[in-house]
Amino acid sequence: MIFDYEFRVRYAETDAMRVAHHAAYLVWFEAGRIEFLRALGFDFNELEAAGYGQAVREVRLQYRRSVQFDQRLVLRIALVRASGPRLVFGYRLLDATEREANQETATPVALGLTEMVWVTPAGRPTRLPARHPLAAALAGMERHPDWAEW
Amino acid sequence: MIFDYEFRVRYAETDAMRVAHHAAYLVWFEAGRIEFLRALGFDFNELEAAGYGQAVREVRLQYRRSVQFDQRLVLRIALVRASGPRLVFGYRLLDATEREANQETATPVALGLTEMVWVTPAGRPTRLPARHPLAAALAGMERHPDWAEW
Amino acid sequence: MIFDYEFRVRYAETDAMRVAHHAAYLVWFEAGRIEFLRALGFDFNELEAAGYGQAVREVRLQYRRSVQFDQRLVLRIALVRASGPRLVFGYRLLDATEREANQETATPVALGLTEMVWVTPAGRPTRLPARHPLAAALAGMERHPDWAEW
Amino acid sequence: MIFDYEFRVRYAETDAMRVAHHAAYLVWFEAGRIEFLRALGFDFNELEAAGYGQAVREVRLQYRRSVQFDQRLVLRIALVRASGPRLVFGYRLLDATEREANQETATPVALGLTEMVWVTPAGRPTRLPARHPLAAALAGMERHPDWAEW
Numbered sequence: 186m187i188f189d190y191e192f193r194v195r196y197a198e199t200d201a202m203r204v205a206h207h208a209a210y211l212v213w214f215e216a217g218r219i220e221f222l223r224a225l226g227f228d229f230n231e232l233e234a235a236g237y238g239q240a241v242r243e244v245r246l247q248y249r250r251s252v253q254f255d256q257r258l259v260l261r262i263a264l265v266r267a268s269g270p271r272l273v274f275g276y277r278l279l280d281a282t283e284r285e286a287n288q289e290t291a292t293p294v295a296l297g298l299t300e301m302v303w304v305t306p307a308g309r310p311t312r313l314p315a316r317h318p319l320a321a322a323l324a325g326m327e328r329h330p331d332w333a334e335w
Numbered sequence: 336m337i338f339d340y341e342f343r344v345r346y347a348e349t350d351a352m353r354v355a356h357h358a359a360y361l362v363w364f365e366a367g368r369i370e371f372l373r374a375l376g377f378d379f380n381e382l383e384a385a386g387y388g389q390a391v392r393e394v395r396l397q398y399r400r401s402v403q404f405d406q407r408l409v410l411r412i413a414l415v416r417a418s419g420p421r422l423v424f425g426y427r428l429l430d431a432t433e434r435e436a437n438q439e440t441a442t443p444v445a446l447g448l449t450e451m452v453w454v455t456p457a458g459r460p461t462r463l464p465a466r467h468p469l470a471a472a473l474a475g476m477e478r479h480p481d482w483a484e485w
Numbered sequence: 486m487i488f489d490y491e492f493r494v495r496y497a498e499t500d501a502m503r504v505a506h507h508a509a510y511l512v513w514f515e516a517g518r519i520e521f522l523r524a525l526g527f528d529f530n531e532l533e534a535a536g537y538g539q540a541v542r543e544v545r546l547q548y549r550r551s552v553q554f555d556q557r558l559v560l561r562i563a564l565v566r567a568s569g570p571r572l573v574f575g576y577r578l579l580d581a582t583e584r585e586a587n588q589e590t591a592t593p594v595a596l597g598l599t600e601m602v603w604v605t606p607a608g609r610p611t612r613l614p615a616r617h618p619l620a621a622a623l624a625g626m627e628r629h630p631d632w633a634e635w
Numbered sequence: 636m637i638f639d640y641e642f643r644v645r646y647a648e649t650d651a652m653r654v655a656h657h658a659a660y661l662v663w664f665e666a667g668r669i670e671f672l673r674a675l676g677f678d679f680n681e682l683e684a685a686g687y688g689q690a691v692r693e694v695r696l697q698y699r700r701s702v703q704f705d706q707r708l709v710l711r712i713a714l715v716r717a718s719g720p721r722l723v724f725g726y727r728l729l730d731a732t733e734r735e736a737n738q739e740t741a742t743p744v745a746l747g748l749t750e751m752v753w754v755t756p757a758g759r760p761t762r763l764p765a766r767h768p769l770a771a772a773l774a775g776m777e778r779h780p781d782w783a784e785w
Contacts, residue, residue: 347665358508501704508647
């Protein structure tokens with residue numbers, strides 16, 4: 186499963202170079218992950234309340250073309266790895282118009298990777314029990330290890 | 336007491352108009368309030384831990400001249416009112432170089448006002464007991480009600 | 486015309502009080518204004534490119550109830566005044582679920598007001614010519630002066 | 636040369652997990668780079684005005700321990716590589732108090748790497764001419780390639 190999250194670049198996310206600031210991409214990735222979970226039937230607030238929060242341990246980002254205010258983007262998210270306490274997602278950020286024009290050859294404006302660990306409300310590493318419905322969903326989900334290589 | 340907080344505009348705070356985004360001013364006001372409290376001998380974390388957090392109830396901001404990336408600014412903060420659960424601060428944002436050149440006539444690039452209420456960790460309104468050292472410090476502090484009028 | 490802009494609170498917009506940070510509201514207001522203009526048939530980028538940018542001159546915000554991560558909100562935007570170089574919008578922020586349950590009695594979680602002026606790309610005040618389609622649209626739009634009073 | 640940039644975590648930079656949001660680190664890295672350049676005698680605005688802006692091409696970040704509101708941090712910045720159009724910096728983020736207590740053994744709370752390219756105001760890749768004083772300064776500066784390996 187590759188999840189698509191569509192959004193537009195906000196004015197507050199631009200900077201004096203007249204493009205989106207590079208830190209905004211991490212905010213988009215996070216918003217996309219929340220929607221990814223929602224699409225699977227899981228509510229991030231409920232997961233946190235049940236003792237399964239997520240802390241980001243590592244991020245990698247490559248910016249290939251800048252994006253402008255109001256540009257319509259599609260963030261594609263794929264599961265790279267889910268093992269023990271860790272959850273790794275890969276990201277491909279595409280211009281929405283380019284993607285609609287050509288599903289196959291649209292090239293990403295940015296690539297990303299985030300590694301999360303499950304944490305308790307106190308911030309301690311934990312694991313999602315195998316019997317948890319989300320653990321089951323992740324276990325059955327297609328992995329895209331190639332999304333970690335670029 | 337009028338407290339001066341000096342800082343520079345960060346690149347991430349600019350937008351595509353090549354000036355600081357208007358939401359950044361609220362972040363500067365907040366950072367200034369923390370330093371104001373520190374100058375009085377109070378640590379915001381300790382206040383929160385003791386059950387006295389602050390929630391913003393109202394803000395007013397007037398932007399008179401835009402400010403640029405890396406511009407050195409002085410945020411002047413004055414107590415407008417401290418009564419019961421409420422704490423009102425006034426703000427005058429000045430260009431640091433202008434102010435150094437002419438203490439008396441430098442005109443603000445922005446004016447602001449924030450009204451806070453004391454809240455418990457659960458977000459309920461509370462009051463700072465009169466015996467609390469900060470309550471005593473605020474009670475003895477000069478008020479600047481004119482900083483609320485513009 | 487009252488325009489409704491629906492969105493969810495992002496995780497990056499929350500703070501250590503576990504509610505949305507008060508500066509985020511200005512970012513939502515701005516995003517809502519862009520969508521308001523789009524709904525009228527105007528693209529903010531094209532307006533700027535044609536020499537009609539907008540600079541915020543004043544904001545007022547009242548926070549009545551805090552909002553949480555992932556909360557679904559409806560931002561209602563009304564034109565308060567459009568005269569010469571100035572454009573004033575009023576805002577009512579509502580919980581989306583409350584509003585759906587009861588259109589009439591849902592009470593805002595926040596109220597706001599922003600005053601913008603039209604500016605050239607160099608930041609100089611300008612006016613939207615009366616013959617400009619947006620000037621015509623604004624001239625014919627219902628005003629809500631009461632949205633400026635609270 | 637390893638440059639130290641000291642600062643405190645702002646309230647607006649925290650999130651509902653009560654720690655600094657992971658995107659804030661990129662804003663700190665950027666602020667640190669600006670001060671690094673200033674310490675070398677270069678003003679980022681003047682560089683941009685002269686046609687030498689910087690665009691971020693890649694970032695890597697590893698978060699080892701979370702940091703809290705108001706925590707005093709030291710961001711250490713080292714040049715990893717400067718060749719042709721590219722400029723790579725490495726980052727070690729330390730707790731300021733830990734570092735003061737023990738210069739040698741304080742362990743980073745985060746590690747980072749950013750790769751920038753020089754760009755014209757129009758966003759086209761360019762090179763800093765070898766005769767430019769900053770090119771000379773970078774050419775003579777100690778490299779820390781090991782700051783790219785973790």
